Amino acid sequence: MTATTDGSTGALPPRAAAASETTITPVEAGVQDAAVRAVRRATDFLLARQDAQGWWKGDLETNVTMDAEDLLLRQFLGILDESTTRAAALFIRGEQREDGTWATFYGGPGELSTTIEAYVALRLAGDAPDEPHMARAAQWIRGRGGIASARVFTRIWLALFGWWKWEDLPELPPELIWFPSWVPLNIYDFGCWARQTIVPLTIVSAKRPVRPAPFPLDELHTDPAHPNPDRPLAPAASWDGAFQRLDRALHQVRKVVPRRLRRAAMHTAARWIIERQENDGCWGGIQPPAVYSIIALHLMGYDLQHPVIREGLASLDRFAVWREDGARMIEACQSPVWDTCLATIALADAGLPADHPQLVRAADWMLGEQIVRPGDWAVKRPGLPPGGWAFEFHNDNYPDIDDTAEVVLALRRVRHHDPERVEKAIGRGVRWNLGMQSRNGAWGAFDVDNTSPFPNRLPFCDFGEVIDPPSADVTAHVVEMLAVEGLAHDPRTRRGIQWLLAEQEPDGSWFGRWGVNYIYGTGSVVPALAAAGIPGSHPAMRRAVAWLESVQNDDGGWGEDLRSYRDAKGWSGRGASTASQTAWALMALLAAGERDSKAVERGVEWLAATQREDGSWDEPYFTGTGFPWDFSINYHLYRQVFPLTALGRYVHGDPFAGAEGG
Numbered sequence: 001m002t003a004t005t006d007g008s009t010g011a012l013p014p015r016a017a018a019a020s021e022t023t024i025t026p027v028e029a030g031v032q033d034a035a036v037r038a039v040r041r042a043t044d045f046l047l048a049r050q051d052a053q054g055w056w057k058g059d060l061e062t063n064v065t066m067d068a069e070d071l072l073l074r075q076f077l078g079i080l081d082e083s084t085t086r087a088a089a090l091f092i093r094g095e096q097r098e099d100g101t102w103a104t105f106y107g108g109p110g111e112l113s114t115t116i117e118a119y120v121a122l123r124l125a126g127d128a129p130d131e132p133h134m135a136r137a138a139q140w141i142r143g144r145g146g147i148a149s150a151r152v153f154t155r156i157w158l159a160l161f162g163w164w165k166w167e168d169l170p171e172l173p174p175e176l177i178w179f180p181s182w183v184p185l186n187i188y189d190f191g192c193w194a195r196q197t198i199v200p201l202t203i204v205s206a207k208r209p210v211r212p213a214p215f216p217l218d219e220l221h222t223d224p225a226h227p228n229p230d231r232p233l234a235p236a237a238s239w240d241g242a243f244q245r246l247d248r249a250l251h252q253v254r255k256v257v258p259r260r261l262r263r264a265a266m267h268t269a270a271r272w273i274i275e276r277q278e279n280d281g282c283w284g285g286i287q288p289p290a291v292y293s294i295i296a297l298h299l300m301g302y303d304l305q306h307p308v309i310r311e312g313l314a315s316l317d318r319f320a321v322w323r324e325d326g327a328r329m330i331e332a333c334q335s336p337v338w339d340t341c342l343a344t345i346a347l348a349d350a351g352l353p354a355d356h357p358q359l360v361r362a363a364d365w366m367l368g369e370q371i372v373r374p375g376d377w378a379v380k381r382p383g384l385p386p387g388g389w390a391f392e393f394h395n396d397n398y399p400d401i402d403d404t405a406e407v408v409l410a411l412r413r414v415r416h417h418d419p420e421r422v423e424k425a426i427g428r429g430v431r432w433n434l435g436m437q438s439r440n441g442a443w444g445a446f447d448v449d450n451t452s453p454f455p456n457r458l459p460f461c462d463f464g465e466v467i468d469p470p471s472a473d474v475t476a477h478v479v480e481m482l483a484v485e486g487l488a489h490d491p492r493t494r495r496g497i498q499w500l501l502a503e504q505e506p507d508g509s510w511f512g513r514w515g516v517n518y519i520y521g522t523g524s525v526v527p528a529l530a531a532a533g534i535p536g537s538h539p540a541m542r543r544a545v546a547w548l549e550s551v552q553n554d555d556g557g558w559g560e561d562l563r564s565y566r567d568a569k570g571w572s573g574r575g576a577s578t579a580s581q582t583a584w585a586l587m588a589l590l591a592a593g594e595r596d597s598k599a600v601e602r603g604v605e606w607l608a609a610t611q612r613e614d615g616s617w618d619e620p621y622f623t624g625t626g627f628p629w630d631f632s633i634n635y636h637l638y639r640q641v642f643p644l645t646a647l648g649r650y651v652h653g654d655p656f657a658g659a660e661g662g
Contacts, residue, residue, distance in 0.1 A: 031601050034608035035647050038615075039350045042644040045615030046343055050358055054365030056343040057336040058637030059321050059329070062626070063104045064092045065114050066287055066330040068121035070316065072157050073291050075124055076211055077304065079313075087328035089125035092118050093133070094327060100136025105562050105622040105632040107576075112144045113154040113463075116220060120158070129219050138219045146222040148229055151463045156201070159210070160295075163217045166208040168228045170460040171250035173257075174202035174265040177272060181379055188379050189452040191445075191468035192398045194461070195376070196289035200273055200296035203266050207299045243457045270300045274308055276376075278394040280318070281311030285392025286333045287319045332626070332633075337369055337403050338391050339637045341410035346641040348413035349655065350648030355415040363414040366407050367425050371399045377436065380448040384435035387428025401436050401443050402474045402514065404429045405481040412484055413655070430485055433478055434492055441495030442470030442503075443478045445514065464627025471513030472503050472521045476528035483531040484656045497532055500525055501540050508543030509572065516581070516623045516632070517564045518572045522548060523584025527591040530657050536593030545592050548585050549599045553577045556602035557610075558585040562622060565629035579617035580635075582607055583642035590649050591657055604650055607643050617643055 050056055067088045074080035095102055095118070101110025102118045119137045127134050141147075147158060158164040177199060179186035187195050218224040234241035273293045276283060283289040294312045302309050321329045344362045352359060372386050375397040388399030389407045408429045416422045438449045450468040455461055475496050482493045504510055504525075505518070512520030526544050534541060550573075552558055557577025564571035575581075586603045594600050611617055617639040624633030 031604050031608075032651070035604050035651050038608045038611050039644065039647045039651055041611065041613075041615030042640065042647065043347060043350050043352060043615075046347060046640055046644060047352075047358055050343070050362070054340070054358075054361035054363075055336045056339045056362075056637060057334060058339055058635055058640070060331045060333060060335050061329065061622075061634040061636065062332045062631065063111075063114055064095050064102050064118045064121070066319075066332050067092055067328070068117035069157060069288075069291060070319075070330050071121045071124050072117075072160070073295065073316075075214070076160050076295065077298065079304070080124070084328065085125045087322070087326055088330075089122055089127070090325065091323070091327035091329050092121055092125075093127075096133060096137070100133060100138075100140045104630070106620045106634065108562060108622075108632075110140060112141065113150045116141055116147060116150050116154055117157065119220065120163075120217065123215060123217075141220050142222050146227075147217065147220050148222070148227060152460055153463050156204070158217070159208075161213040162210045163213055165228055166205075166210075167251070169205070170247050170458065171254060172198065172202045172205035172460060173250060173253070174206050174262065174269050175257075176202055177265055177269045184452065184454050185458075188376070188447075189450070190455050190466050191450055192284065192376060192447060193286060193289070194455070194466035196276070196284050196286065197292055198460075199269050200289070200292040203269050203296035203299060204292065206262060206266055209299055239457045244459055247459050266300065270297060273297060276397050277308060277312065278315075278396060280394040281313075281315035282318075282394060283312075284398050285390065285395035287316065287330060288332065290316055332631075334392050335635065335637075336393050337366065337389050337407065339635075339641070340366060341389075341403065341406040342641040342645075343637070344410035345406070345413060346644040346648065348410075349645050349652065351652050353415075354413060359414045360416060363411055363416050363422070366411065367421060370425050370428065371396050372428070375399065377447055381435055385428065385431065387425075387432035388436075389429065398446055399432075400446050401433055402445055402477055404433050405474075405477040408433075408481045409477075409484060409656075426485070430482070430487075433481070437492055437496070438470050440470060440499060441492075442472075442475040442499040443496070444468040444470045445474055464630035470499070472500060472510040473512050473514050473524040475500055476510075476521075476524040480528035480531045480656070483528070483533070488532040493532065497529065497534070500529065504540055504543065507572070508540075508545075508547035510544075512625065513628065514625050515584070516560050516562055516625055517628070518568070519548075519551075519558055519560045519581045519584050520623070520625075523581075523588045526588035527654070527657070530591035530654075536591075541592045545589060545594055547573070548589055549597075552585070552599055552602065556606035557582040558603065559621070560623075562625075562629060562632055565625075576621060577606060577610075578621050578623055578639070579607065579610065579619050580623045580638040580642045583646035586646040587642075587649065590646070591654060595650065600650070604647065607647060611643075616640060 071085060071088055097110060099110060102114045103109060104111050104114055115137055152170060155164045155169055159166050159169060176187055181188050187199060190198060221227040233244050283293050290312055294309060297308060319331045321331060340362055344359060347359060369389055371388055371390060373396060374386055388404040390399045391403050408426050411422055411426055436448050437443055444450055445468050447468050452467060455466045479493055479496045487493050509518040510521035510525045512518060522544055555577055558581045559575035559577045560573050560581055561571050561575035582603055586600060589600050619639035622632040622634040623638055624635045626633050
């Protein structure tokens with residue numbers, strides 16, 4: 001039996017067609033047929049959702065703090081309107097759990113700061129404290145220590161309205177902006193997402209603004225008469241104790257710092273912010289830095305009609321996703337470049353002809369998104385020519401290494417009408433990625449050697465990662481791209497491979513920094529090693545295969561809960577089966593040469609059986625990672641692109657497996 005596809009997906013590539021001439025047993029034939037049907041339907045589904053300009057973008061769902069802080073910003077600026085409030089409140093109420101709390105991911109536990117911010121947002125929307133859903137939330141909040149136990153970012157938002165005292169928050173002096181890059185705790189010691197947030201917050205911290213609160217929040221304090229309890233200091237000999245005492249010292253310095261010096265520092269910070277505003281008005285294509293930048297510049301005297309503020313506010317409206325029921329969800333950021341390159345890879349690996357008009361259109365759009373001017377990354381690499389791609393629509397300051405690698409892999413799968421243009425773009429991207437290699441041979445997401453141990457110790461930094469060290473998943477994607485480009489034996493690639501081999505966990509998996517979690521890490525690394533010529537018989541590959549087989553669910557799929565970031569021993573590779581995580585496991589097993597294994601057969605059967613009639617998959621679970629455990633993401637396109645990639649490789653083979661041979 002020869003597996004074929006219809007005209008919507010194109011013919012089998014020669015290598016896969018030759019392989020299909022071998023004898024297939026009836027059981028295998030059934031799985032093969034199911035996979036082919038699933039590929040056909042998933043391909044049609046994905047093709048129908050491409051934008052006319054050539055890009056794909058799925059919703060990027062996080063948690064209700066985005067929606068709550070959007071309302072708080074508008075309340076602070078005096079522009080909160082009834083329709084926006086009503087739509088946001090509808091979404092926030094819909095996300096509340098039975099116990100009155102809000103979680104940071106589907107099926108996760110209630111989270112204190114998220115619940116506080118959601119509660120305050122609903123108060124802004126007119127929900128009364130004695131309504132049952134509000135009373136349940138307030139009781140739960142008080143039981144966890146009340147506002148005093150919330151993270152610093154939440155208490156900053158409350159301080160803007162006098163619900164918390166500024167003097168009881170960590171100090172962030174704007175003079176940080178003047179620290180040279182070789183001084184510890186300079187702004188470039190922070191990951192780019194933290195840097196873009198901290199700089200505007202230094203202005204906010206220095207100004208300490210308070211707008212009249214529209215209502216009290218006594219019901220969220222365990223002791224309303226003494227809402228700001230003193231917190232004990234850690235031992236002076238510990239890092240935490242040292243930085244707590246540094247913070248106390250900075251509070252005293254604030255009283256004596258010359259006003260002219262502070263004003264000059266704030267003006268320097270404001271210029272830094274304005275210089276990094278993107279063409280569409282946002283900052284870094286991310287919602288949180290945009291929110292804080294608007295507040296900071298407004299405090300510096302920029303009125304709401306100033307072009308910088310006006311365009312910044314307009315950009316925030318573009319983060320809103322309006323649902324059919326009238327609810328309004330705010331995306332933390334948008335992922336068109338990432339979604340487009342992954343969709344291109346999926347469709348090509350599913351057998352769509354390389355010169356298909358929609359693939360060419362996608363390539364055209366990606367080529368137009370290449371960044372050809374320096375950004376903050378040039379602080380560490382001043383002589384490196386630009387050439388990367390960012391994650392979002394508009395983010396020229398912060399291209400990222402992961403997107404750049406995947407865009408190159410996507411462009412290699414398209415037969416473009418202007419091959420010279422493609423080669424030049426790929427050459428720039430490869431050169432930039434190689435130049436962003438860290439000293440240890442691996443790659444981070446945005447910066448080089450962003451590994452300072454100090455930023456995470458600051459009392460201010462109590463929410464998620466604030467540095468950007470190299471990770472296995474990003475390094476794997478770069479290694480895979482370099483192998484496809486014929487550079488598997490380049491010394492720089494070999495250093496990356498050696499780093500990956502050294503990072504393998506004792507159980508055979510790899511940690512996933514930007515996806516959940518060990519399944520994502522393993523699903524990224526194994527295909528990269530295979531592309532670089534590491535054979536399936538290599539001990540590292542056999543350990544990875546054994547681990548994946550050991551964590552396969554009884555239903556044939558794979559899943560992993562976000563709790564694995566907190567409890568690897570109890571949750572690594574464990575969770576309800578999901579389409580994206582099953583696909584990651586299959587991609588690894590196929591790359592390791594396990595196509596005919598029972599594990600692969602069961603995984604393919606699970607994907608085929610759970611596919612909807614329209615070719616899509618359902619996936620409420622969060623399988624993307626912003627900050628491990630603290631900030632999780634449901635990429636709504638993951639459930640489409642990764643299953644199609646895995647099934648396509650099952651049917652046709654991986655076009656770049658063993659790109660450099662054994």
